[in-house]
Amino acid sequence: MVTYNAVVSAADVKAVAGARLNRSWAGVLVLVCASPVVAVALVAAARSDLRRLYLRRALRPLGAVAAVMASMDTSALAMTPELAGLRDAVGLPGKIALGVLCLWSIGFALYGIVLSPVHVFRTADIHEAVPPVLAGVLVWEMALLDVITGA
Structure with missing residues (x-):
């Protein structure tokens, strides 16, 4: 990064880190949309005797996607203004529990965002050819997004 003058000052470090997080988040969203399409295409292309096996194996990657999405939803729901009455009703112990749940959810979501492009939502559980595909x-989708957005 220093060689290409991407990072010259502390403000540049923050900008590059923010851009990297945004790129990772976009990658996760694209994977969430693309992985079911690729998995369905694999199952459709498989021999009829293997289709049921691949569908059964698809439950783990689906669970990984659901876990990341649920963790993001949990932290967002815990902070919504519409639930202020609920937070007041549970008192201080409930607020502490909600705070801990919110922090854990945010940490889990960030960790999932970082690992999802690497492990591709555990799609190797379906078939070993799914992650490379x-x-x-x-x-190609990220390149297309870059072309569309002018990045």
């Missing part, structure tokens, strides 16, 4: 799809 998804990685290729992700690269």
Whole structure:
């Protein structure tokens, strides 16, 4: 980064880190949309005797996607102004529990965002060929997004 003058000052470090987090988040969103399409295409292309096996194996990657999305929803729901009455009703112990749940959810979501492009939502559990196919799809989709947005 220093070689290409991407980082010259502390403000540049913050900008590069923010851009990297945004890129990771975009990658996760693209993976969430692309992984079911690729998995369905694999199941459709499989021999009829293997389709049921691949569908059963798809439950783990679906659970990984659901866990990351649920953690983001939990932290957002815990902080919404509409639930202020509920937070007041549970008192201080409930607020502490909600705070701990919110912090854990945010940490889990950030950790999932970082690991999702690497482990591709555990899609190797379906078939060992799914992660490389998804990685290729992700690269082309992100390149298309960059072309569309002018990045």
